[in-house]
Amino acid sequence: MRALDWLVVLVWVVWIVYDGLRRSKxxxxxxxxxxxxxxxxxxxxxxxxxxxxxxxVTMVGTTGQAYATGLRFVQLYFGLPLAMIILSLxxxxxxxxxxxxxxxxxxEQRFDVRTRSLxxxxxxxxxxxxxxxxxxxxxxxxxxxxxxxLPVTVLAICVPMIVYTTIGGVQAVAWTDVKQMFIVVGGMAxxxxxxxxxxxxxxxxxxxxxxxxxxxxxxxxxxxxxxxETYTFWSGMLGGLFLMLSxxxxxxxxxxxxxxxxxIDEARQSLLMSAYVKIPLQLLILTTGVLVFVFYLFQTPPxxxxxxxxxxxxxxxxxxxxASLERDFGGAIAxxxxxxxxxxxxxxxxxxxxxxxxRARAAALVKQATGDERxxxxxxxxxxxxxxxxxxxxxxxxxxxxxAAAMSASGGELNALAxxxxxxxYRRHLVTQATDRHYLAASKLATIxxxxxxxxxAMFAANQGSLIEVVNRYGSLxxxxxxGVFILAILTKRATARGAFWGMLAGMTVVLTVAFSPxxxxxxxxxxxxxxxxxxxxxxxxxxYMQKPDRIVATSVS
Amino acid sequence: xxxxxxxxxxxxxxxxxxYLSVMILEAAILIAxxxxxxxxx
Numbered sequence: 001m002r003a004l005d006w007l008v009v010l011v012w013v014v015w016i017v018y019d020g021l022r023r024s025k026x027x028x029x030x031x032x033x034x035x036x037x038x039x040x041x042x043x044x045x046x047x048x049x050x051x052x053x054x055x056x057v058t059m060v061g062t063t064g065q066a067y068a069t070g071l072r073f074v075q076l077y078f079g080l081p082l083a084m085i086i087l088s089l090x091x092x093x094x095x096x097x098x099x100x101x102x103x104x105x106x107x108e109q110r111f112d113v114r115t116r117s118l119x120x121x122x123x124x125x126x127x128x129x130x131x132x133x134x135x136x137x138x139x140x141x142x143x144x145x146x147x148x149x150l151p152v153t154v155l156a157i158c159v160p161m162i163v164y165t166t167i168g169g170v171q172a173v174a175w176t177d178v179k180q181m182f183i184v185v186g187g188m189a190x191x192x193x194x195x196x197x198x199x200x201x202x203x204x205x206x207x208x209x210x211x212x213x214x215x216x217x218x219x220x221x222x223x224x225x226x227x228x229e230t231y232t233f234w235s236g237m238l239g240g241l242f243l244m245l246s247x248x249x250x251x252x253x254x255x256x257x258x259x260x261x262x263x264i265d266e267a268r269q270s271l272l273m274s275a276y277v278k279i280p281l282q283l284l285i286l287t288t289g290v291l292v293f294v295f296y297l298f299q300t301p302p303x304x305x306x307x308x309x310x311x312x313x314x315x316x317x318x319x320x321x322x323a324s325l326e327r328d329f330g331g332a333i334a335x336x337x338x339x340x341x342x343x344x345x346x347x348x349x350x351x352x353x354x355x356x357x358x359r360a361r362a363a364a365l366v367k368q369a370t371g372d373e374r375x376x377x378x379x380x381x382x383x384x385x386x387x388x389x390x391x392x393x394x395x396x397x398x399x400x401x402x403x404a405a406a407m408s409a410s411g412g413e414l415n416a417l418a419x420x421x422x423x424x425x426y427r428r429h430l431v432t433q434a435t436d437r438h439y440l441a442a443s444k445l446a447t448i449x450x451x452x453x454x455x456x457x458a459m460f461a462a463n464q465g466s467l468i469e470v471v472n473r474y475g476s477l478x479x480x481x482x483x484g485v486f487i488l489a490i491l492t493k494r495a496t497a498r499g500a501f502w503g504m505l506a507g508m509t510v511v512l513t514v515a516f517s518p519x520x521x522x523x524x525x526x527x528x529x530x531x532x533x534x535x536x537x538x539x540x541x542x543x544x545y546m547q548k549p550d551r552i553v554a555t556s557v558s
Numbered sequence: 559x560x561x562x563x564x565x566x567x568x569x570x571x572x573x574x575x576x577y578l579s580v581m582i583l584e585a586a587i588l589i590a591x592x593x594x595x596x597x598x599x
Contacts, residue, residue: 074591081584085577093570213598220591263569272573275580279587 001387001395008396009403012183016176016404017160023175024168030439033169034101034419035260040171042266044178046273048412049248049257050281051177053274054184055409056138056402058285064378066289070217074282075231076526079241084275087249088268090490095255096264101423103255103486110489111497113428118504119485120424122478123252124417128450130474131413132457138406139458140379142399144308154458161407162451165414166444170260173411180401180408187401188284190394191386195291198389202298203341211297211340215352217290220283230524239526242533246479248274250486253416292385297340299389303329303362305380309370316369322362329358414454418446476525477515480532481507487533488540496544503540507532 027033040048065073091103100106104123108116135157142153164172199208212218222232229235248254248271261267303326313322332354339347359377367375386398422443431438485504488495511532514520 071591071595078584078588081580085580088573088577209598213595216599218598219595221588221595265569265571265573268573272576272580276583279584283591 001399002392004393005396005399008393009400012400013160013403013407016179016407017164019179020164020168020172020176024164024172027167027169027171028440030422030436030443031101032171033440033443034256034415034423036169036171036174038260039262040174040260042261042269043273044174045258045261045267046270047181048174048177048260049254049270050274050277051180051184051405051408052253052257052412053247053278053409054181054281054405055134056406057134057409058282059184059188059402059405060137060140060379060382062282062285063289063292063382064380066217066286067293067381068378070212070215070290071220071283071286072222072231074220074279074286075222075233075236076240076243077279077282078233078236079238080244080278081275083241083244083248084271086245088271091249091255091486092258092267092271093264094490095259096267100259102252102420103250104252104420104424107485107489107500108428111495111500115485115497115500115504116424117429118501119250119482120252120420122482122504122508123250124420126474126478127251127253127413127417128453129457129461131410131417131450131454133461133474134410134413135406135454135458136461137379138402140383142403144306144380144383151459154455157403157406158410158451158455158458161411162414162448165411165451166447169443170256170415173408173415174257174260176404176408176411180404183397183401184405185281185284187398188288191288191390191398192284192291194390194394195288195295198295199291199298207343208291208294210343211348212290212294214345214349215293217293227527228522228524230526235524235526239524239528239530242480242483242529243476243526246483246529246533247475250479250482251416251475252420253413256416256419257412289382292381295385295389298337300330300333302384303359304366304377305384306375306377307380309366309372309375313366313369318365318369322365322369325358325362325365329355329362332358410454414447414451417450418443421446421450473525476528476532477511478508478532480511480529480534481536483529484533484536484540487537488544492541492544494544494549495540496547496549498547499540499542499544500536502543503536503538506539507536510535 029037031037062073095103095106098106098109100109102120104116104120107119135154138157139150139153142148142156143150148156164176196205199205203211209218222229223234224232225234226232227235258267258270261270313319332351336348336351336355339351363375363377367373383402386395390398422439426442426446427434427439431442481504484507485500488500488503511528514523514531515525515528
């Protein structure tokens with residue numbers, strides 16, 4: 001990082017914080033603070049929806065995953081467009097007409113306070129931990145680059161984010177999100193340009209694609225039906241559909257984005273923006289990871305991108321073994337480069353497999369030598385490329401993009417956590433009759449408290465495998481159950497409060513059993529969403545039919 | 559049509575054409591990805 005790069009990062013961070021605060025007019029009331037007085041244009045709400053989902057985790061984790069396995073991760077999003085259409089037809093008009101602050105508030109209108117509180121509690125627990133992981137991704141990057149201690153990096157990201165979210169509320173979050181999307185897309189496009197320039201100095205672009213394709217990295221679609229495989233066409237279309245329905249329809253961090261829109265139509269348009277753009281955007285990010293792989297076919301990569309334990313391994317009894325692996329790695333890389341250049345497919349694939357084998361042995365050695373079983377390399381691939389291969393100025397731009405992505409995505413989640421805490425618990429159960437000013441002060445205190453909690457989680461989440469998967473795994477434990485209860489609420493007239501409550505508990509119990517039981521833990525996490533939703537609906541309806549209907553209710557079907 | 563708008567509300571209009579275009583775009587992307595994967599495997 002040169003001085004110019006630092007300047008770019010500093011200017012960007014100061015600007016988004018300043019501009020976020022400047023745009024926070026009307027936040028002196030709870031509705032302004034949490035819902036921007038339902039006044040945002042569809043495009044701002046839409047970009048905020050996308051930015052809240054596309055955090056720094058996406059930039060760091062997804063590129064690393066594409067480097068390792070190629071484009072297949074995009075299958076996770078195959079269910080998204082259909083999910084957005086379903087949500088536009090169902091929950092969007094319901095939430096808007098009900099004039100709710102949180103999605104869970106609607107559950108009390110439809111069922112009872114018990115169901116609302118349980119759903120909100122599930123959201124709070126899941127989202128609080130996910131927020132920690134969302135913050136951990138850029139902390140990992142910055143710690144590696146700056147050689148800072150992780151807690152220092154976490155605080156450097158958290159403090160500005162907590163400041164503008166606490167003071168500016170949802171408006172500060174939304175307008176920061178808008179800017180984030182522009183710098184992230186611009187940064188990734190710049191990275192792709194640099195990569196293509198670097199690659200085409202060695203081989204033609206067509207040849208580069210052939211090499212990536214030979215290793216299977218351009219095979220985006222896998223039609224095999226295997227519930228143990230995480231990313232297949234079917235897990236994306238079915239499990240992914242349920243994940244997206246749950247995330248965008250029942251997760252307050254997303255629902256709150258489109259509740260800020262002016263009208264039902266504008267809220268729909270804000271969701272449908274993701275339906276059009278999300279898959280192409282993910283392909284851009286994944287393509288970046290694949291191009292980093294191709295780039296390193298002709299440039300010498302480090303044996304391991306995560307150099308955190310270099311000194312410890314060098315000082316350990318396994319140092320000689322590690323040095324031997326590095327020599328082997330150098331030989332394998334040279335052989336792979338030669339095979340790639342002369343277009344010898346068999347030799348190329350053999351040497352690429354050897355490179356992969358040596359990398360795996362090196363990572364295993366690091367784990368054994370340091371005792372850190374959570375050691376991973378995936379999240380360090382793209383940051384290493386940025387800092388060692390990108391030109392001065394652009395390094396700052398990319399780091400600013402990661403920084404901004406982390407802050408704005410986390411800001412949205414933080415704002416949602418505070419909303420659910422105050423609206424669903426504090427105002428509903430603890431202090432039911434107080435002034436708007438009192439609730440506003442409580443909201444700001446809740447924002448600060450959740451921000452500090454997320455900082456602590458982030459410090460422990462930094463090395464938990466591929467970060468993007470960690471977020472989705474956490475979410476999948478409870479998303480399906482949340483979706484199930486909203487299906488009961490919106491699509492059925494017959495479901496009763498008791499059925500919804502016990503159905504939700506049954507869904508959570510089954511999903512946790514499936515996820516952690518040794519017999520079923522091999523089932524890929526995307527299917528947990530489907531399982532949870534189905535169990536809630538089946539158990540909820542069964543219990544509902546065993547009792548008299550609560551009352552006549554309106555549903556979106558009616 | 560006016561009656562439908564009256565019932566649904568002025569800010570709640572049918573968006574069938576938009577939904578169709580979303581599905582058509584996704585189908586096109588899936589086909590393109592499949593062909594791309596086959597071409598470079």
